[in-house]
Amino acid sequence: MSRPFVRMNGAGNAFIVVNALERSFRPDGDGVRAIHAQHPFDQLIAIEPSETGDAFMRVWNADGGQVETCGNALRCVGWLLMQSTGRDRVVIDTLGGPTTATRAGEHRVQVDMGPPRLAWDEVPLAEEMDTRGIELQIGPIDNPAMHTPGAVSMGNPHVVFFTDRQDDAFVRGSGSLIEHHPLFPEGVNVGFANVLAPDRIRLRVWERGAGLTQACGTGACAALVATARRGLTGRHAAVEVDGGELRIDWDEDTGHVLMTGPVEIEGTGTLQGTLAA
Known part of the structure; x- marks a missing residue:
């Protein structure tokens, strides 16, 4: 066979x-x-x-x-x-x-x-909170390395931290820690988004069940939605991932997220x- x-x-x-x-x-x-x-x-x-x-x-x-x-x-x-x-x-x-x-x-x-799914029970989260900035942090309570990430579902659950810390050790350590956090009953993909300009994001993703990957398409979509909701970017951006570049557009009229790439x-x-x- x-x-x-x-x-x-x-x-x-x-x-x-x-x-x-x-x-x-x-x-x-x-x-x-x-x-x-x-x-x-x-x-x-x-x-x-x-x-x-x-x-x-x-x-x-x-x-x-x-x-x-x-x-x-x-x-x-x-x-x-x-x-x-x-x-x-x-x-x-x-x-x-x-x-x-x-x-x-x-x-x-x-x-x-x-359209992105933005309600807490659509991500889903284990408890109700504002998904523009959820109650989650990495590191000591009085001096966290990262905190208040956005949460988005693009058909699968994502949490997006806004940070310029994107080295392998930090992404692997933090991603593996958050992937199975009790706040995410279905597990979660963990994004680390560094906003370089209103229309450009550098992204690394610890993917649920796969680890650190060269690219995550839904992660790129989630990163654009999360950064736009916080006013860090507009609704259209190039997202740089380890394996290349994706174009993400969050359409103002339909509310749909469009992803273009190789x-x-x-x-x-x-x-x-x-x-x-």
């Missing part, structure tokens, strides 16, 4: 993409971790049939946990679907809701991520034996 896959990345965020349109692909947590051991990835993606869209995108993190959505993967899956159909627009269903992907260049795709195919491979089931 074998199963072909495509290895792709979006701004450095690495994926293994499996076509499950005609043959089901539902590995359990152990199976996902076994695939990751042989073919390392940030997220494992299955493209499945959908009754309401052009396809359904299922996402697993490297730790084996299934998650709601992934912004960079949506661009990659959107590109594959558009290439196979010859169309310039497709609708992709996810556990986080439907998303529209549109061709934006040779290897560029724009994804309509929909897509790259790195190669192909095959899952063998039980990994292909």
